[in-house]
Structure formats: C-alpha cells, structure tokens
Amino acid sequence: MARAPTSPSRTPRTACPYRCIRAPSATTRPSAKRFISQGGRLRNLSLAALLTSLASSLLTGCQRPPLAPGHELVLADSQGRIRASLALPDGRFSHVFVHSINLSLVEERFRVGEADQLLLGAVAYADTSSGMPSEAEGGFRLVDGRFILDLAREFSQLPIRVSPVPGHGIQTAESFFAFTDFFETGDLVLVRVKRR
Numbered sequence: 001m002a003r004a005p006t007s008p009s010r011t012p013r014t015a016c017p018y019r020c021i022r023a024p025s026a027t028t029r030p031s032a033k034r035f036i037s038q039g040g041r042l043r044n045l046s047l048a049a050l051l052t053s054l055a056s057s058l059l060t061g062c063q064r065p066p067l068a069p070g071h072e073l074v075l076a077d078s079q080g081r082i083r084a085s086l087a088l089p090d091g092r093f094s095h096v097f098v099h100s101i102n103l104s105l106v107e108e109r110f111r112v113g114e115a116d117q118l119l120l121g122a123v124a125y126a127d128t129s130s131g132m133p134s135e136a137e138g139g140f141r142l143v144d145g146r147f148i149l150d151l152a153r154e155f156s157q158l159p160i161r162v163s164p165v166p167g168h169g170i171q172t173a174e175s176f177f178a179f180t181d182f183f184e185t186g187d188l189v190l191v192r193v194k195r196r
Contacts, residue, residue, distance in 0.1 A: 071112045071193050078188040094171040102127045112193050120153040157192040
C-alpha cells in the first residue's frame with residue numbers, strides 16, 4: 001500500500017487519513033458460540049489477533065501506522081521547511097521530468113548511499129538534443145529505445161526548480177509525486193534523504 005506524502009499544512013485535522021479498525025455493531029457481531037470449541041478454546045486464532053488489534057486501536061485512537069525501517073526522501077522549500085516526506089522502501093527513487101526543448105521524458109535514477117547521500121547512478125532519456133548529457137563516466141547503452149548513461153555522482157542534497165512543464169516530480173517504488181502538488185512553478189525544492 002502506498003504511503004501518502006505528509007504535508008502538515010495540507011492534512012485536515014478533523015479526519016484521520018488512515019483506516020482505523022472500527023468496533024463492529026451489535027447487528028454485525030458474530031455469535032460467540034460460533035468461535036468457541038467444546039474445550040472452550042478459540043477455534044480461530046485470527047479472531048484473537050483481530051480482537052487484540054481492535055482493543056489496541058480503540059485504546060490508542062486513530063494513529064499513523066508505524067513506518068518500516070529505512071529511508072525517506074524529504075522535500076523542503078528554500079527556507080528548509082519540510083513540505084513532504086516520501087517513503088523509500090527500497091532506497092531508490094527517480095527524479096523525473098519532461099525536457100523543455102524536445103519534450104521527451106528524462107529519468108535521473110538515484111539510490112541512497114551508506115552515509116545517507118544521494119547517489120546518481122544513471123540518466124535515461126529517449127531523445128538527444130540541447131541540454132542533454134553527452135558524457136558518461138560509466139558508459140553508455142541503448143535499452144528499449146532509450147539512451148542510458150551510467151554515472152557515479154554523489155550529492156548531499158538536490159536543489160531543483162519546479163518546472164512549468166507537467167510531469168516533473170519524484171518516482172518511488174510505490175508512486176509518482178508531482179512537485180506541483182507541494183510547490184508552485186519556479187519554487188526551489190531541496191531534496192535530501194533521512195533515516196526513519
């Protein structure tokens with residue numbers, strides 16, 4: 001299930017964005033006789049897990065589910081205010097944009113390094129033109145009609161201006177996040193990674 005990006009200024013405080021377990025009503029509650037065997041033990045162990053989960057949910061209220069260990073990508077504005085945090089379950093993401101001259105899709109492929117740095121490993125694009133990279137440290141290949149430049153570049157953060165051309169954002173293993181969902185066209189986005 002894709003984790004929605006967090007945005008404190010856009011999250012409504014009146015409703016919980018996560019699905020909470022609700023107590024069953026009297027009309028939907030199954031008869032206890034159905035679940036109890038002759039020896040008085042629960043026949044269905046999943047019922048015990050459900051009841052435990054229900055009790056925990058009712059006692060603690062609606063809370064955000066715990067995050068799996070790993071990294072998240074932080075999108076901050078020019079003053080350093082965090083606008084969104086995106087889960088990186090596999091430690092990889094792509095900066096995706098449409099080239100403003102040839103209008104073809106460009107994908108910069110990153111992974112998180114051991115010291116939480118951003119490692120640019122490749123750039124993939126379909127059409128060469130002005131402003132496209134022409135030299136690759138690690139080589140060049142053609143895969144399924146797309147040019148792939150293998151690179152080895154390291155960044156502590158990525159300063160990115162939001163493009164007026166639609167399709168500019170971050171692609172994770174789970175979803176695509178458009179910068180315009182969090183920023184205005186022309187705004188500076190500071191992209192960095194942090195451990196969860």
